[in-house]
Amino acid sequence: MWIGAGVAVVLILGAGTWVATRALVVKSELESAQGLVEQMQAEASDFNLDALAKSSDELLVHSASAVTHAQDPIWRAAEVIPYLGDNLAAVRVVAESIDAIAQDVxxxxxxxxxxxxxxxxxxxxxxxxxxxxxxVEKIVAAAKPIITTSRAKLDGVNHAKTFGPVTAAVVQLQGMLSKASGPLDSAGEVLKVASAALGRDSPRNYLLAFQNNAESTALGGSAASYTMMSIDGGAIAIVDQKGSGDFTAGTPVTVPIDQSALDLYSAYLVTHVNTSTSRPDFPTAAQIMSTFWQRDQGASVDGVISVDPLALSYILRATGPIPLASGDILSSENAVSLLVNEIYFRTDSYAEPEVADTFFQEAASAVLNKVTSGDFDLKEMFAAITQSVNQGSIMMWSSDPSEQALLDGTRIQGVLPTSNDAQTVIGAYYRDTSASKIDYYLQTATHTTSDVCSSPENPTFTTTVTLHSNLTVEQAKALPDYVNSFNFGADMFSTQVFVYGPVGATLTEASVDSEGVDTMQNAGATDLGRPVASFTAYLAPGETSAVTATFTGAPGAFGPLEVRGTPMINTTARTLDPATC
Incomplete structure (x- = not known):
């Protein structure tokens, strides 16, 4: 009897030692796996693909080892022991969940x-x-049941019986999987749309609009150059190219437009394709452009993509310089100056508008061909697209409502937020009204103050917008007629300023602080669910004008304050006071 009892004690102690050894191994493997996950995130962000592949292989080894040890028969048998078993089972569930995600996702x-x-x-x-x-669609589809199963197992862990570190590990993994569920659902839809957009199922026609920021409008600039692209099975081809002179001006296109937009920007919004970008809402502009194309060129449009010379300059960092038929070498350093300023010194664009249009179209074709060849730095291209989208230099619209809805809440959609909950956005936008390309020489700045931190229930928001002409009188007189004002020559230039307040706010005060030749306060309005203060500034070369608008917020939640605006050639200097609460 004593011998039997002794043997039993030895077996129990041995089993306990075995489980303890396994527990230490599992702990070490899971910690290694966690470190690798963090490392892989950094490697993915840096586009260090070789290191990412190596880390992925190491992750598989560690996660598989953790599962193998946690599924040991003695470990599983020990899971029936009160309290200790609950902790062992919880650790096993964590290991199995991590390994399933590592191996299959x-x-x-x-x-x-x-x-x-x-x-x-x-x-x-x-x-x-x-x-x-x-x-990737298959991987996303496989990930959903894996995450669902893992969450169910983790939810079954009784936290009242697990030790602090084990509970923390379970809760951390639950949080990660919970956050992943929503993005996975949207990722699946986005991937389907991306495949459809690249013509996997049927051909698509996209209108590429080139905006000229030297003649500012709210979304960037005059949209006077267009390229129609077809995409079929991933093959991209240029079908047609047109300039603004190829569209019938003065006859409005039939597009449902809010009366508030017409009141602010006049009928020019729908009667001239180049001013379709006047309102800070890209879906409005895209529908106008696509309708112009369908009416005047006789072809349907599946979507509209807008780019400006700022975006092209960023993209050229990824592609490298591109030679043009004109003999010019288009590069990230000269793209903006060449496309929106220097070209007008070479020819009289009033007498030969087709020369500049052809130059724009050739530049667009050259960049597009380079991009579609795949001959570029992927990391630099990703950075270029991200920067362009965030500042409004690249925007996209789809004629398919379900696809367009997937863009909701993204910067590429080119819209102002419809609430203040996530962000409290104020917009400061410009529109050249002197019929010129003078904004190449315009400097702008905004200064915004608010007491939203101290008075969140009834906050005020005040934005001052400053415009300064960087020209001297002599420089203005030496400019080509097409760059100078069609209306005023070299004497002065006019720019409209539109300050959009927070959603649901009230415009309580608007003033002209310094006026240049003259600055007028226009009638206030409400557009896109926001109050709008409008001004027109007339500046002679070298002059400055400043205007201020104050808004009172409606009761409700206010997210972090942000100021957006027209992507200008000379970057708008923006200051916030306070920057954060």
Whole structure:
């Protein structure tokens, strides 16, 4: 009997030691896995794909080891022991969840990313290889049940019986999986749209609009150059190119437009395609552009993409310089000056408008061909697109309402937020009204103050907008007629300023602080659910004008304060006081 009892004690102690050893191994493996996940996030952000692939392989080793040890028969048997068993079971569930995600989601995704080759072409269409998109769709679809199962297992852990560190690990993983569920759902839809947009299922026609920031409008500048692209099975081709002179001016297109927009920006918004970008709402502009194209060029449009020379300059950082038929070398350093200023010194654009239009179209074609060749730095391109989208230099609209809805809340949509909850956005926008390309020489600034931190229930928001002409009188007189004002020559230039207050706010005061030749306060309005203060500034070369608008917020939640505005050639200096609460 004593011998039997002794053997039993030895077996129990041995089993306990075995489980304890396994627990230490599992702890070490899970900690290594967590470190690798953080490392992989940094490597992905840096586009360090070789390191990412290596880290992914290491993650698989550590997660598999953790599961193997946690699923040991003695470990599983020990899970029946009160309290200790609850902790062992919880650790096993964490290990199994991490390994399932690593093996079936993370690793396949990394394989797709690291194996992606922009230069690879579809053998049938000659276009981009769309198979990686299909693979990612499959990975996203597989991830959903894995996360659902893992969350169910984690939810079954009794926190009242687990130790602090174990509870913390379970809660942390629950939080991560909870946050991942929503983005996974939207990712699946976005991937379907991306595949459709690249013509996987049927051909698409996209209108590429080139905005000229030297003649400012709210969204960027006069939209006078257009390229129609077809995309079929990943193959991109230029179908047609037109300038603003190829559209019928003066006859409005039939587009549902808010009366508030027409009151602020006049009928020019819908009677001239180049001023369709006057309102700070890209869906409005895109619908006007696409309707102009359909009416005057006789072809339907599936979507509109807008770019400006600022975006092209960023993209050229990724592609490198591109030679043009004119003999010019288009680069990130000269793209803006060449496209919106220097070209007008070479020819009389009033007498030969087609020369500048052809130059724009050729530049757009050259950049597009370079991009579609896949011959660029992927990390630099990602940075260029991100910067362009965030400042409003690249925008997109889809004629398909379901696809357009997926853009809701993103900067690429080119809209102001419809509430103040996530962000309290004030907009300061400009529109040249002197018929010129003079904004190449215009400097702008905004200074915004608010007591929203101290008086959140009844806050005020005050924005001062300053405009300064960087020209001297002599420089203005030496400018080509097409750059100078059609209305005033070199004597002065006129710019409208539109200050959009927070959603639901009230315009309580508007004033002219310094006026240049003359600055007028126009009638206030409400547009896009926001109060708008409007001014017109007339500046002679070298002069400055400043205007101020004050808004009182309606009761409700106010997110962090942000000021947006027209992407100007000379970057608008923006200050916030206070910057944060």
């Amino acid at each position: 993370a690793a396949p995704a990394v394989d797709v990313v690291t194996g992606f080759d922009l230069a690879k072409r579809d053998p049938e269409t000659g276009g981009f290889d769309l198979s990686p998109l299909t693979e």
